[in-house]
Amino acid sequence: MSTREKIGWGIGGVLIIVYCLFPIAWIVSLSFKSSSDISNGAFLPTIATDENYATILTGDAAELFLPALRNSFGICLIATALACLLSMFAAYAIARLDFPGKKLILSTALAVAIFPVISIVTPLFNLWREIGLYDTWIGLILPYLSLTLPISIWTLSAFFREIPWEMEQAAQVDGATPWQAFRKVIVPLAAPGVFTTAIIAFFLAWNDFVYGISLTSTSASRPVPAALGLFQGASQFESPTGPIAAAAVIVTIPVVVLVLIFQRRIVAGLTNGAVKG
Amino acid sequence: MTSTLERPAAPSGPPPAPGQTPTRSARAEGWVRRAPLLPALVFTIIVTQIPFLLTIFYSLQSWNLVRPGSQQWVWFDNYVSVFQDSQFRGVALNTVIMTLGSVLIAVVLGLVLALLLNRHFIGRGIVRTLLVTPFLITPVAAALLWKTTLLDPTYGLINFVLSPFGVGEEAWISDFPLASVMVALIWQWTPFMMLLLLAGLQSMPTDQIEAARMDGAGAWAIFKELTLPHLRRFIELGTVLGAIYLVNTFDAVYMITQGGPGTASANLPFYIYQRAFLGFDIGQSAAMGVVVVVMTIIVATFALRLVFRSFGAAEGSN
Secondary structure, eight states, rough: OOOOHHHHHHHHHHHHHHHHHHHHHHHHHHHHHHTTTTOOOSOSSSSSOHHHHHHHTTSSTHHHHHHHHHHHHHHHHHHHHHHHHHHHHHHHHHHHHTTTTTTHHHHHHHHHHTTTTTHHHHHHHHHHHHHHHSSSSSHHHHHHHHHHHHHHHHHHHHHHHHHHHHOOOOHHHHHHOOHHHHHIIIIIHHHHHHHHHHHHHHHHHHHHHHHHHHHSTTTTTTOOHHHHHHHHHSSSSSOOOOHHHHHHHHHHHHHHHHHTTHHHHHHHHHHHHHHHH | OOHHHHGGGTSSSSSSOOTOTTSSHHHHHHHHHHHHGHHHHHHHHHHHHHHHHHHHHHTTEEEETSSOOOOEEEHHHHHHHHHHHHHHHHHHHHHHHHHHHHHHHHHHHHHHHHHHHHSSOTHHHHHHHHHHHHHHHHHHHHHIIIIIIIIIIIHHHHHHGGGTOOSSSOOHHHHSHHHHHHHHHHHHHHHHHHHHHHHHHHHHHHHHHHHHHHHTOOOOHHHIIIHHHHHHHHHHHHHHHHHHHHOOOOOHHHHHHTTOOOTTTTTTTHHIIIIIHHHHHHHHHHHHHHHHHHHHHHHHHHHHHHHHHHHHHHHHHO
16 A cells, blocks of 8 residues: 555544544533633643532532432333343243244334334323323333344344354253253353353433433433523523533433443444344 | 233243144144244334324314314315325425435445445444444434534534635524434434445455456446445345334424424424424324325335345346
């Protein structure tokens, strides 16, 4: 490759990386700026301050933000656990057992996955108010399951298809009971796939906004994205940029940390599920 | 509803080992095999389809929540007024522009990034990890980030960066509302496309490229004749997946522009939400919801068939 080409690629690369990452660096920097610093346009804060984080975690906005964090964690973890459990059985059946209608089931899951959420939110809102699920944890967990289950089934059945199932029989030949063979041989092999699925499911539930804003009304169950939305709406004329930046950083951290730790697996999971589906 | 939640307890015993019960009739056997599937499937169908049936039911009624007792059957009146509503048509057009525009630009940028990351250079792993971050940011937070810190006329980074070029206090969000939303969407989805296309690039046999290079093919010729055809199905897949998700974009519109000014940047999900939760017009919004579902099904059927065909063909030829 000629030097000119190399330089061209280099410049292109740097530009794109700046485009992807600079906004993130900027919001992190903003979250540490004091209110007098916010609009000065400088990249680094003159004095790093934690006042924005203090506003969010102990100050004025804590009432809105802290319960939301608790709700989001609780609701998303429960929804993720249930989605994994249910999709494990489904994926096992799809990968392992032969029966007519397998393809139909996978396409049904796909059809549900692309079903426009917005067209079922209004009836859910009415229904939940009728049966007392409005503004409760269960009222969000149920729709989150419908959000996470189809993808979980797809990802997990792609993983389960890769498992060398003969090993289960080999273990049984060696004297293990079917249950032992499943637990001691298959479970360890399946664990990475389940784990990846769990992260993807958590990611989907954590990022939801439509359900969060339509099916809740108080801090009893309002998740973080909805709280962020209100946080901004309440002060439309003088936007509290610093605290918003801090809140955005806090909301994003759990997901980014999870994904960065397990990135390889997730990338493999996403591409497996998508390509081999 | 809660009873569905407890269902998974039932089949959680040892998994039905295949071929263990030859005495049972084949039919019963089939159902035993399907049993592990049922909880997940039944649950998803209940949670999504019962509300959808309700949506269809609502769409045949005139029903405004702020006028109690206004609920009555009007059959297809709502659909007629939806199709006569010029705002609805404008919003539908916005949705198409927003979805296709964002997906296509994200695919192109993602392709450039993937090509870049497919080369060996120092720190490639770190760069790749960092580049994925925009995709991981909670969409609401990303939208806020673009609205309050990048596109803002006075504090915004973009105006700050462009100020040497004579751009003053440009109010991006009110002057270019649709483009502002799209920029945020593109920014979030580029890494996803990159990951997918990178997987495609890495699955490409290198010997072909070597042979082409030996024969004196230039970089552009190799890209056009070998890389692009190989990537075609990955590009298709990325486009379809991206489009399916982006058609339902709600958070970015809600956070950045609230669909405004007027309905200049509203897309269908936001418009439906607005009609239902701010206008309380349940009947009309339900009718729009049904229209959106039908359109999604039509588009998705064609798009997915395309993708499955090209993946199927590729697998057959391997």
